[in-house]
Amino acid sequence: MKEESKENLVCGLCAITSVFAFLLVWYLGCTFTALGKLLPDPITVLIGMWGYIVGTVGKCSLLMHALHSLQRVLIGFLIGSALGISLGLLMGRYRLARAIFNPIFRVIRPIPPIAWIPISIIWFGLGETPKIFLIALAAFANTTLNAMTGAESVDKTVINAAKMLGANEFQIFTTVVIPSAVPSIFAGLQVGISCAWASVVAAEMVKASNGLGWIIQAGMDNNNMTQIISGIIMIGLGGFILTYIMRTIEGVACRWNRSGR
Amino acid sequence: MEQERKMKAGIECINAGKVFVTPEGEHEVVRNLSFATKENEFLVLFGPGQCGKTTIINMIAGFEDVTSGRILADGKKVEKPEPSRGVVFQNIALFPWMTTMGNVEYGLKIRGVKKEQRRAEAQKYIDLVGLSGFENSFPVQLSGGMKQRVGIARAYCNEPEVMLMDEPFGALDAQTRYLMQEELQRIWSAEKRTVIFVTNNIEEALYLADRIIVLTNCPATIKKEYVIDLPRPRNLVSEEFLALRREITGILDSSQED
Amino acid sequence: MLKKKKWGYTLASLVSVVTVLAAWYICINVLHLKAETVFPGPITVAKTFFQKLYTKAPDGATLLVHLASSLKVALLGYALGVVFGVPVGIMMAWNKWVDRFVRPLFDLIRPVPGLAWIPMFILLFGIGIMPKAAVIFLSTAVACIVNCYTGIRQTRQEHLWVGDVFGASDAQKLFRIAIPTALPMIFTGLRVAMGAAWMALVAAELLAASEGLGYMIQQGRYSSKPALVFVGMLMIGLVGLAMDVVLHWLEKKVAKGMNAE
Numbered sequence: 001m002k003e004e005s006k007e008n009l010v011c012g013l014c015a016i017t018s019v020f021a022f023l024l025v026w027y028l029g030c031t032f033t034a035l036g037k038l039l040p041d042p043i044t045v046l047i048g049m050w051g052y053i054v055g056t057v058g059k060c061s062l063l064m065h066a067l068h069s070l071q072r073v074l075i076g077f078l079i080g081s082a083l084g085i086s087l088g089l090l091m092g093r094y095r096l097a098r099a100i101f102n103p104i105f106r107v108i109r110p111i112p113p114i115a116w117i118p119i120s121i122i123w124f125g126l127g128e129t130p131k132i133f134l135i136a137l138a139a140f141a142n143t144t145l146n147a148m149t150g151a152e153s154v155d156k157t158v159i160n161a162a163k164m165l166g167a168n169e170f171q172i173f174t175t176v177v178i179p180s181a182v183p184s185i186f187a188g189l190q191v192g193i194s195c196a197w198a199s200v201v202a203a204e205m206v207k208a209s210n211g212l213g214w215i216i217q218a219g220m221d222n223n224n225m226t227q228i229i230s231g232i233i234m235i236g237l238g239g240f241i242l243t244y245i246m247r248t249i250e251g252v253a254c255r256w257n258r259s260g261r
Numbered sequence: 262m263e264q265e266r267k268m269k270a271g272i273e274c275i276n277a278g279k280v281f282v283t284p285e286g287e288h289e290v291v292r293n294l295s296f297a298t299k300e301n302e303f304l305v306l307f308g309p310g311q312c313g314k315t316t317i318i319n320m321i322a323g324f325e326d327v328t329s330g331r332i333l334a335d336g337k338k339v340e341k342p343e344p345s346r347g348v349v350f351q352n353i354a355l356f357p358w359m360t361t362m363g364n365v366e367y368g369l370k371i372r373g374v375k376k377e378q379r380r381a382e383a384q385k386y387i388d389l390v391g392l393s394g395f396e397n398s399f400p401v402q403l404s405g406g407m408k409q410r411v412g413i414a415r416a417y418c419n420e421p422e423v424m425l426m427d428e429p430f431g432a433l434d435a436q437t438r439y440l441m442q443e444e445l446q447r448i449w450s451a452e453k454r455t456v457i458f459v460t461n462n463i464e465e466a467l468y469l470a471d472r473i474i475v476l477t478n479c480p481a482t483i484k485k486e487y488v489i490d491l492p493r494p495r496n497l498v499s500e501e502f503l504a505l506r507r508e509i510t511g512i513l514d515s516s517q518e519d
Numbered sequence: 520m521l522k523k524k525k526w527g528y529t530l531a532s533l534v535s536v537v538t539v540l541a542a543w544y545i546c547i548n549v550l551h552l553k554a555e556t557v558f559p560g561p562i563t564v565a566k567t568f569f570q571k572l573y574t575k576a577p578d579g580a581t582l583l584v585h586l587a588s589s590l591k592v593a594l595l596g597y598a599l600g601v602v603f604g605v606p607v608g609i610m611m612a613w614n615k616w617v618d619r620f621v622r623p624l625f626d627l628i629r630p631v632p633g634l635a636w637i638p639m640f641i642l643l644f645g646i647g648i649m650p651k652a653a654v655i656f657l658s659t660a661v662a663c664i665v666n667c668y669t670g671i672r673q674t675r676q677e678h679l680w681v682g683d684v685f686g687a688s689d690a691q692k693l694f695r696i697a698i699p700t701a702l703p704m705i706f707t708g709l710r711v712a713m714g715a716a717w718m719a720l721v722a723a724e725l726l727a728a729s730e731g732l733g734y735m736i737q738q739g740r741y742s743s744k745p746a747l748v749f750v751g752m753l754m755i756g757l758v759g760l761a762m763d764v765v766l767h768w769l770e771k772k773v774a775k776g777m778n779a780e
Contacts, residue, residue, distance in 0.1 A: 014623070019627070099528040099531035110759045115752045122745050160350075162356075164323075164347060166372060176356065180357070182358070194632070216637075228638050228639045232639065239631060239632065256401065257401070
């Protein structure tokens, strides 16, 4: 216990030192070298970012932009992962479903969601639909395969156990196949949420009037490095929060899968 | 008529056989197996290592088809798994995402038994196998022996007419295994059922059985049958016990030499 | 009987592919549910593909030139990223002090999707090969570091003790025990990184480029030639798949028997 807290202290000190050193190098680099012409120093960025949070950048505050992006991600992610998980589970359990959908899925999967941006704009115009379509696609592509492997690799004797207790096929699917695929599904959701986050940023960079992707894109157009860095920080923060939420949900849903202590 | 139907209750194997077809050719695992259980009898199928014992249990349970002969349960041909034949698995096969209570009440739940009723029923069997206090534990939190207790309670709670046990203690360490044999003896005495129990451990067979069917090695056929009428609980070092043990081990050795 | 069933499933796959193609053709070319300027029919797409092999319109280069340009940037950035990311990941996992100082910085960068750096790099490096290569480098490095780190961390303490018993030096333990243990994970990293790199490249080319597949599909959108967008997407998917197959083959060659899981 004491050993552990000492280790934590050392780690904390090291982390602070290294982050501080990084900021210092950044600051000194900007103050004393030619880098300063291109890059604002960390203090300028911090002040600028505070300005964006309390004030506005574009039409609204930085936080509102983040909320716009998050909202898109959540809607698209829910649609995409619901579709992906259902299809994946069916494909994993029933060979006929796999035979039918796998060839189509195999053509679509290797295309990165971002490559769908132009065609989604052609199809759905410039509003919210193409972005949500894109995010749904990112979530779909990443969850289907994992749900499929999960449903496929259910322990056969566990299924036999359910059968001998009297479960019919529908009950086996809902009470055995689905729960035992949950850890695998969460592995897919984990990748899916980061991919969806990257996709929303990309989509907003290509065509949007708000959102974090728009912030960095507009920053580039106006040659405003502070705005870009603020945007990047928010994007990082958003990504972190999303994966953190995902992990927490996973921890609860898969608590039977961890060795209990 | 009524009399005849009663006679047919339990499991009856008639010349049952199993041949697996693999890319390398045909592989005969079980040959010409014929036996019938009596009511509330503890029947042990005893045989060496990989002699197709699990296949026999799988066929009786309805997980696998026979390729020749017939297997009857209550006079009807076995076609698929049914709640009337409970199985305790060698690798335990609990539902890892369910608690002890969830596992034990599963059979009642999918049959639509009301929550309070099935909880009470499940609790009865959890208490019977000695797991009171572990109702809300997940299988990962239990030891091997405790997991198999859940497995036994789960099968029991479904109120099957016949219990099929496929080397249920095979994965346990020697000490736990011995304890579990005592436990099973106690549970079975408290809740009598017809049991078909498969093992490759002679001591376990002699300790538990009313009757032992000795199987030969692959393909499994019946070598010999013993009725064990030693008083229970049995003394592992009594004269009779040791004599029987020596005899059965002996015929098995000679059969392996053939 | 088993064989018959297998044939049945293959048939189902074939039927499904043919059905999709037929439905596509009928919806677009027979029923005209969508104009070909929005959703091109399969024949138009195939025709565009062959035409694009030798025509330069509307984006100034043939398909293969775009492809070569994309591949060049992707492989350059990828190679640099691997050369940097793999050793850093290994060192972080192997050496406590490197871990303590570098990981906090890494944890700050990791949640930011690679493509969010595009605007910043364009401002820093101008438009050309540099910003794209830098984005790909970063995406690749992050994926490599994560996987190498996890891989090395999987080394079993007992195996290291065996090394100690035989008097192995620290370097020997690293190269003979830890790295072979981590090899399957390292290869996973290389494949994940390839996916990330390819995605980052497409994003970069959508935003700022004068050639490459991403640029081609963006131009296809501007000039209302969705068939060209389709061809580009399929090409992007195909190349991504091909690179994954190559890496998978390489993995099997190098790490045979080691990724038993």
